[in-house]
Amino acid sequence: MILELDCGNSFIKWRVLGSDDASASSEGVVGSDLALIESLVAVPGLLLTRCRLVSVRAQEETSKLVTALHEAFGVAVSCAAPAREMGGVRNGYEDFERLGLDRWLAMLGGFRLARGACLVLDFGTAATADFIAADGDHLGGFICPGMPLMRNQLRTHTRKIRYDDAAAERALEHLSPGRTTVEAVERGCTLMLRGFVLTQLELARSYWGDEFTVFLTGGDADLVADAVPQARLVPDLVFVGLAMACPLS
Numbered sequence: 001m002i003l004e005l006d007c008g009n010s011f012i013k014w015r016v017l018g019s020d021d022a023s024a025s026s027e028g029v030v031g032s033d034l035a036l037i038e039s040l041v042a043v044p045g046l047l048l049t050r051c052r053l054v055s056v057r058a059q060e061e062t063s064k065l066v067t068a069l070h071e072a073f074g075v076a077v078s079c080a081a082p083a084r085e086m087g088g089v090r091n092g093y094e095d096f097e098r099l100g101l102d103r104w105l106a107m108l109g110g111f112r113l114a115r116g117a118c119l120v121l122d123f124g125t126a127a128t129a130d131f132i133a134a135d136g137d138h139l140g141g142f143i144c145p146g147m148p149l150m151r152n153q154l155r156t157h158t159r160k161i162r163y164d165d166a167a168a169e170r171a172l173e174h175l176s177p178g179r180t181t182v183e184a185v186e187r188g189c190t191l192m193l194r195g196f197v198l199t200q201l202e203l204a205r206s207y208w209g210d211e212f213t214v215f216l217t218g219g220d221a222d223l224v225a226d227a228v229p230q231a232r233l234v235p236d237l238v239f240v241g242l243a244m245a246c247p248l249s
């Protein structure tokens with residue numbers, strides 16, 4: 001059994017693949033290393049042979065997790081590393097090592113699935129957009145605050161915006177102008193994300209006409225999916241790229 005991990009700035013996404021490397025037998029989203037180990041220990045019949053992970057966290061934090069996994073399950077962990085070129089995609093950053101590894105893997109996954117030009121949009125702690133041309137050239141991308149950052153900035157930098165998560169969830173049942181603070185903030189931030197998406201689409205059209213595929217991924221991709229009916233919602237896009245970057249030979 002193979003353990004796959006995507007360690008973002010807010011959450012660790014995990015899944016366990018059967019030995020055929022195809023189907024996920026269990027998966028989850030957790031907020032800490034400890035919660036990850038606890039979730040894994042609770043998986044019935046877990047017998048890990050390998051582990052691969054991608055992390056956008058500090059090196060020290062990632063090493064701690066690798067050690068904890070090794071101690072708990074005796075498993076060797078392989079970590080995705082930056083590359084100038086892979087799977088036909090050429091990293092467009094001036095300094096290729098500085099491109100976020102989650103972005104890189106989502107790009108690899110997107111280019112593999114699209115077999116052509118693609119726009120990869122990821123909605124996590126940050127919202128990111130990356131442009132990959134049909135020949136595999138990464139043209140670059142954009143980084144903005146994602147939903148958690150936008151709402152938390154408002155909650156922590158104003159005196160009167162305070163509400164709980166349950167109220168936030170209810171506020172997003174539709175997107176008409178808010179009549180309460182929670183509705184106004186949650187819907188306003190959602191519309192900011194949708195505006196971001198529409199701007200990226202416009203740019204992609206200016207490059208490629210209609211000849212490109214749009215991918216949506218990340219924990220908050222659902223919030224914008226309505227705005228791009230032509231997009232492919234691929235929650236595990238980073239994992240598609242992870243398998244390419246860390247093949248298990």
Ligand SMILES: Nc1ncnc2c1ncn2[C@@H]1O[C@H](COP(=O)(O)OP(=O)(O)O)[C@@H](O)[C@H]1O
Binds near residue numbers: 010124126
């Ligand atoms: N099961 C879940 N647990 C936690 N957050 C979730 C879950 N499903 C969706 N989300 C949303 O995902 C967002 C975080 O996205 P994610 O891609 O995990 O971020 P990151 O990679 O930056 O850690 C949160 O704002 C939350 O609204």
Ligand SMILES: CC(C)(COP(=O)(O)O)[C@@H](O)C(=O)NCCC(=O)O
Binds near residue numbers: 099128146
């Ligand atoms: C842009 C990101 C913060 C996104 O992280 P996430 O929202 O997935 O946690 C991450 O990819 C990152 O730290 N990138 C390094 C900076 C860059 O890509 O230029």
Ligand SMILES: [K+]
Binds near residue numbers: 008009102122
């Ligand atoms: K992410």
